[in-house]
Amino acid sequence: xxxxxxxxxxxxxxxxxxxxxxxxxxxxxEYIHLPRLLIWAGxxxxxxxxxxxxxxxxNDLRILLLDCxxxxxCKKSREKVEQLTQNGYQVxxxxxxxDEDVLMIVEGDAxxxxxxxxxxxxxxxxxxxQIKGNFNTQDIHVVVDDVRNMQVKA
Numbered sequence: 208x209x210x211x212x213x214x215x216x217x218x219x220x221x222x223x224x225x226x227x228x229x230x231x232x233x234x235x236x237e238y239i240h241l242p243r244l245l246i247w248a249g250x251x252x253x254x255x256x257x258x259x260x261x262x263x264x265x266n267d268l269r270i271l272l273l274d275c276x277x278x279x280x281c282k283k284s285r286e287k288v289e290q291l292t293q294n295g296y297q298v299x300x301x302x303x304x305x306d307e308d309v310l311m312i313v314e315g316d317a318x319x320x321x322x323x324x325x326x327x328x329x330x331x332x333x334x335x336x337q338i339k340g341n342f343n344t345q346d347i348h349v350v351v352d353d354v355r356n357m358q359v360k361a
Contacts, residue, residue, distance in 0.1 A: 310326045
């Protein structure tokens, strides 16, 4: 049985859901799932802004906190995320500095995005996030630019 688990883990994943399913079972990983109802409850507390407007389009949010994992596991999981670009996902943004690495991939077309996945490695650990919904590509660009501006100021 252990051999089967190892063999399945080494196969390339076809989508973000498969990566989330694999790592959410790992005892070193903390898995967080926010269904739409909880997301909407949080949005109700937000001030009117571009981020709040965009958040209304979120249907599902899943996060893997790989902070307690060994560095090797973080690097391996990032490689799996990057391999998804061979299965229809597109690189939306890459940001790398001496102590941070962010990879954002999306699934959709030039105008609408149905899924966003972001992998982040930094001083505070390693995280992977999946957001499903219906997003305008321009809105995502605004958020990415905001994040880049925050990195420059920090």
